[in-house]
Amino acid sequence: xxxxxxxxxxxxxxxxxxITINRPEKRNALNIQTRxxxxxxxDELRADDSVRVVVITGAGDKAFIAGADxxxxxDRTAIWQREIMLERGLFNAVDTFPKPIIAMVNGYCLGGGCxxxxxxxxxxxxxxxxxxxxxxxxxxxxxGGGTQRLPRxxxxxxxMEMILTGEIIDAKTAFNLGLVNxxxxxxxxxxxxxxxxNRIAEKSPIALRLAKEAIKVAxxxxxxxxxxxxxxxxxxxxxxxxKDEGVTAFLEKRKPEFKGK
Numbered sequence: 001x002x003x004x005x006x007x008x009x010x011x012x013x014x015x016x017x018x019i020t021i022n023r024p025e026k027r028n029a030l031n032i033q034t035r036x037x038x039x040x041x042x043d044e045l046r047a048d049d050s051v052r053v054v055v056i057t058g059a060g061d062k063a064f065i066a067g068a069d070x071x072x073x074x075d076r077t078a079i080w081q082r083e084i085m086l087e088r089g090l091f092n093a094v095d096t097f098p099k100p101i102i103a104m105v106n107g108y109c110l111g112g113g114c115x116x117x118x119x120x121x122x123x124x125x126x127x128x129x130x131x132x133x134x135x136x137x138x139x140x141x142x143x144g145g146g147t148q149r150l151p152r153x154x155x156x157x158x159x160m161e162m163i164l165t166g167e168i169i170d171a172k173t174a175f176n177l178g179l180v181n182x183x184x185x186x187x188x189x190x191x192x193x194x195x196x197x198n199r200i201a202e203k204s205p206i207a208l209r210l211a212k213e214a215i216k217v218a219x220x221x222x223x224x225x226x227x228x229x230x231x232x233x234x235x236x237x238x239x240x241x242x243k244d245e246g247v248t249a250f251l252e253k254r255k256p257e258f259k260g261k
Contacts, residue, residue, distance in 0.1 A: 027066035065113025
């Protein structure tokens with residue numbers, strides 16, 4: 001990496017990059033610096049063709065991200081807070097990241113932490129993880145996408161209940177609601193997450209990006225617009241060398257070697 005970061009760790013594992021929010025003494029709470037560094041590191045990984053999948057997790061075994069660093073809220077005015085949230089930060093950087101991105105949730109996943117996980121493409125949770133948007137208990141509401149992404153995953157009624165009560169749910173409940181994809185014992189969390197990440201990393205980087213874009217369109221447009229966009233992206237795959245390799249490998253009954261071209 002071309003930069004060094006104080007609150008973020010990066011571990012490269014072949015074609016998978018693992019980003020760790022590293023503020024365990026604060027249960028990995030997000031402050032201004034962490035959000036800025038997280039966005040910056042994703043910008044670097046976006047341009048790195050050797051990285052095909054990104055995993056986000058939190059340092060230690062108690063918290064993925066326990067929320068925002070509430071101490072920063074004390075003296076902020078409404079205008080100041082709005083300007084901070086409208087700046088390009090971690091939530092938007094995760095949401096717009098073109099490569100697959102997986103949340104490896106190893107503990108408290110609350111408030112802004114839950115919003116980071118919601119912005120990811122896949123969520124894998126430890127049995128000890130817990131999820132919630134408890135901002136209402138501070139007299140505020142979610143501001144990093146929680147009111148928009150949570151209903152799209154769990155439905156409006158349950159999202160209303162979670163946000164309006166500040167309810168915190170366990171990993172099993174989160175799985176039953178469709179908030180997370182997998183729940184595993186704590187000692188299997190990394191293994192399961194990396195298994196999924198490595199399976200994805202074997203695929204064509206071009207096809208992965210186009211598939212991700214097409215899926216995101218589904219919740220952000222009407223059906224006719226989504227279907228037209230899917231056709232465009234499907235056809236675009238035919239301009240890649242990876243498509244030729246995939247078809248040839250299938251016909252030759254061998255494993256394809258995708259180059260991202």
